[in-house]
Amino acid sequence: MFKTRRKKRRYLYYFIFIFVVVILFYSFSKFEVFEKEEPIIHASNTVFTNPNEDLNIKITDESSGISNISIILKLDSNDSGVTISKQSINKEKELNIRLKLSEILPKNSGKYYVLRVEAKDSSYWNFLRGNIATKDIVIVLDSKKPLVNVISHSPYIEKGGAAAVVFRARDDNLAEVYIEDNEGRKFIAKKYLKDSFYAALIAWDPRKKDFSANVVAKDKAKNITKERIKFIVQDRQYRISNIALKDSFLDGKIKSLTQQYSPEGSDFNRLESFKFINETLRNSNEKLIHELSSKIPENELKNFKLSPFLPLKNSAKVADFADHRFYSYENEAVSNSHHLGLDLASVAQAPIISSNEGSVVFAGENGIYGLNILIYHGFGLYSLYGHCTNSYVQLHDEVKKGDEIATTGISGLALGDHLHFGILVQGIETRPEQWQDRKWLQTHIHQVLDNGSKYILGR
Incomplete structure (x- = not known):
């Protein structure tokens, strides 16, 4: 009986020992050492x-x-x-x-x-x-560079203008293909008709002095090939305007927009209000437009045909594209800006027509642009309509050629009833007059794509 009791006690000690070891091991496992x-x-x-x-x-x-x-x-x-x-x-x-x-x-x-x-x-x-x-x-x-050859492109590109390019890029480990200009801006290129073939619209920002562009192909091993697109590059001089600000303008339209858009608690004087509208608000509005119009949602390009953009019937031009405006007050320089659209006017609240089918990516108030509409037409091309009175489209609406999308007006920074009309290529404003010219469209866009198609499909 005594031996049995000792044996039980020994088992109890073993159990306690093991229990303590487990507890200690578990505790130490909470620390970094375990x-x-x-x-x-x-x-x-x-x-x-x-x-x-x-x-x-x-x-x-x-x-x-x-x-x-x-x-x-x-x-x-x-x-x-x-x-x-x-x-x-x-x-x-x-x-x-x-x-x-x-x-x-x-x-x-x-x-x-x-x-x-x-x-x-x-x-x-x-x-x-x-x-x-x-x-x-x-x-x-992999030390082999991608192979690149330009198949067709627009015969020339002018300052503030656009161009089309079709090219081929081949590599077993191809990682990235795009077009890059001399400012380092990248233009998205999309698959065109068959694998290894690509097409893109590119643009020369009217505010930039020079322009050149290369097709760039990179593989996964970081080998890079750059092939120059041999455009004829045409400079173009745009208008420079010197505008003396009037008190009636500063106390009217500028004051109204400042009250609507300035940060709460702001106490701007006349010139501070103008600088806020012409610089801060303008930059914010243009940033939104550029972000929206920089996207190309489709994975590949198949058919791309356009009619000339003629959004306002029987209209007259009342302000130029890329006009560089310098503002002064009492003979002192105040601010400056570029007018990156074409102003067209006919009668008050005239109907604005969509010249091509597309998808609405923005329809709403946008600061100096007032009631603003932005439509995507494919291939990185967007049309813009500003200062509208009424909008007949909403975000994500699909519009057809000939649809009435809005009416002209004086919303935003507009003094008289008109349409601010713009065309953007991958976020860059381009000369609307080009896109209104049937011959230019045929030579610089449609024919380039058609020539590329013949080469690719062997027709």
Whole structure:
């Protein structure tokens, strides 16, 4: 009986010991020394690169920190590999490794390699061995640049004008295709009719002095090809206007718009109000227009035909496109702006007609533009209508050629009843007169696309 009692007591001690160990182990596991999270190796499973590029690998461990890393280079997944880097780390939370591929890769060898990256943390978990993360990164070498050739393009582009381009870009690992001008602005190019063929509308901002453009193709290995589009580039002089501000204008339209749009608590004098409307509000309104009109929602271009844009019947031009206006008050310079549209007038509240089918992307109040409508016609082309009195369309409406979309008016920064009409290409205002000219449309847009189509389809 005594032995039985001692035996039971021994089991009780064992149980208490094990219980205490479990409690202590669980408690310690809450601390970094026994954390169970593996380090994270931030790298893609497959990396396309060329031998001249460096490969960057980031390793993080936010808990116990990194204790050591090793990197093994393998000719393929079955190769045992060669260790190219082995480091002991003093509990770093983040480690950035840069590998010079030109130094570590064998000369005149294959196109594919495997880098095995192994990272161990400083935890005492896993019977003091810590947590280990392993990742195999497939390295695909590619030093061949994409092939690019321009197939057709508009014969010339003028300052403030637009042009069309059709081209081909080929590469097994093609990543990005676009057109870039001398200012670094990128124009989106869309697939045209067949794989590897692209088309785009581009534009020369009337406020920029020079223009040139290249087709740019990049592959996944960061090889780049640039092919110049050989336009004839035509400069164009736009009007410069010097306008003396009158008190009646400042105390009328400007004051009214300031009360409507200025921040609460503002106490602007006459000239401050004008600068707010002509600069701050104008920039905000144009930013919205540019953001909306920079998008090309369709994935590819198939058919693109336009009729001349003639939104207002029997109208007369009352203000020029790209007019650079300098404002003064009592013979002192105050502000300046560019008038990036064409002002047309006929009779009060005249019907505004959509000359081409499209989709409404904006219909509402927009500061100096008043009641403003923006319609997308495809291929990155938008038409704009400002200062309207009434709008007969809403956001996302589909309009047809000949539909009445609005009436002219004096909303926004308009003194007399008229239509502010604009045409934008990928967020850049262009000369509306071009888009009103049937011959220009045929030569610079339709014929360019038709010539590209014949080449691509072999007709």
